[in-house]
Amino acid sequence: MPRNAHSISRRQISENALKVLYRLHKSGFKAYLVGGGVRDLLLGQEPKDFDVVTNATPEEIKRLFRNCRLVGRRFRLAHIVFGRDIIEVATFRGHHDTSNEKISKSNAQGRLLRDNVYGGIDEDAERRDFTVNALYYDISDFAIHSYAGGIHDLEKGILRLIGDPDTRYREDPVRMLRAVRFATKLNMQIEAVTAAPIKQLAPLLKDIPAARMYEEVLKLFFAGHAEQNFDMMQEYGLFAPLFPAIQAQLDEYPKGACAKMMHAVMRSTDERVKADRPITPAFFYAAILWYPLRQRADEIASESGLTTNDAYYAAMGDIMEQQCRTISVPRRFSTPAKDIWQLQLRLERSLNTRAFKMAEHPKFRAAFDLLQLRAEVEGGSLEKTATWWNNFLNADEENRSKIVRSGPRGNSRNNNGNRSRTGNRRRRPANKQPKAAE
Incomplete structure (x- = not known):
């Protein structure tokens, strides 16, 4: 031309x-x-x-x-x-x-x-x-x-491989991910012959170096087409080799909390990209891996008898280590992701004067965003907790003090099944001695 x-x-x-x-x-x-x-x-x-x-x-x-x-x-x-x-x-x-x-x-x-x-x-x-x-x-x-x-x-809006698709995908399995990414980005249809071998060859992605897969995931989910790419990857079996822990929950509970969370995270990420708001891999991985983390924490608590907190801390290392075998998440993102997870446990127990200090934590805003996504997925008492925090954050100093003094409504159990310790409990003064026996 x-x-x-x-x-x-x-x-x-x-x-x-x-x-x-x-x-x-x-x-x-x-x-x-x-x-x-x-x-x-x-x-x-x-x-x-x-x-x-x-x-x-x-x-x-x-x-x-x-x-x-x-x-x-x-x-x-x-x-x-x-x-x-x-x-x-x-x-x-x-x-x-x-x-x-x-x-x-x-x-x-x-x-x-x-x-x-x-x-x-x-x-x-x-x-x-x-x-x-x-x-x-x-x-x-x-x-x-x-x-x-x-x-x-x-x-014509057609995405077509040059040469034999089976051979070309085997040469570089990442081309299967590129097919999905280009189809959504360019609003194109993957040609039938090009699409035919993808599902069968998807397991080849397990052999791709984890460091390379990290970059590919950023391109797939941080460019404004995350939800479309997720759905198409599920259709072609491309998601499981990259996120085995998540896929296990999606297979076991196809309409459960994990599936709802995945769509909520992808939708939220797309909205942030379109609004030119910042996005970070730390929050992304913390959000999509939350339910695999919770399941692993429950398993550890059941097997070892550890407290809820200790079980979660142990599970954080297990889940992130497992994820890094397929996608090498840099430490500068995996460490903040763990901070966001830890704050989830504290957010549900800090509906009182501790809220002031909590709100100053460097990862508080990301943790609150995850809490809101969880509330959107699960509703119930978690939704009330998210509403309490939202009211607290949007109030002025005087009203914040009133909110923390009023505390949460009722003495409900938190999302981990433990009784909430956020009510206004009466404590014995430290210096008061018990009455002597008569």
Whole structure:
């Protein structure tokens, strides 16, 4: 497609991406903007990032750019760093026609472990995952090169894999997650042949490194389409390999509290993204793992006779450790998630003067948000607790004092089955001696 046949203008491309494209071109190399950046511009959307592809090798790219660092083992990439902006530059990929394990290697299931095979633009296009990503913007003449019917599929709203789906998914099982993410993000239909093997091959996701899966989960659930992605992942069996503890509860109680919580969390996350409000993995994991945590705490309390608090503290380590086997949640998020869990136990026991100190806790707001989600799911006494806290937080200082003096209504049991200790109990003065026996 020559420049006069498409709508992409250089004004829409980031200045740093243009710098990289021009320097490669002026140094005698081929240079193209590729994939999602071109796709999104053609759809009238704002690209999240701009990726570049070239016939220069990673070492040649590094010699051209002082602000370059080489990354990746499975496939060598160059990152050109402009402050907080990073332009990713890849060398054209080629076909695996060599037995040299230093540059290409697959495991027994067909997953690519190493992929440093270089080729030309035609081969690179065949190695792309979906047709709508096989789009190249040429900086030399501003034309767009479309392969495998990419432009046609983009116009028709069809998501289609390039090549045999079974083989391509086995090469990189994460492509199954990308199929779901692109379908919801771009409002496209996954083509029948592309969708057919997904359910059968979904267990292959268990072999993907947990650190890589963390990034994929952020893309799936923190981009404004969390609820749609969750539903589609359930449909294709893609959720279970990532969140086994949650899936066990969803299977056992398909219409229970855990299922309601999942939809409430996903819906809330989407609303926050659309309202441009902050979202954090700490709260996300604390919320979706709450019911597996509660179940594990009940099991520990029953087996060991520990108190409710001690059982919960023990369960927190178990649940987070189990989750990190499939998705490597960084400690900077797993530790605050545990803080949010601990506060859940205290929120139900602090409907008195302790509320003032509780409200000053750094993770109080996140813990209160989780309490509200739990109240939405379970109702009952938990809903009354959430209402009490909401009234307390929205009151001025004088009314807050009245609220804490009045305490909760009744002496109901809390959500763990223990009698609430938040009532106004009469205590014997510390210095008062008991009456002597007559």
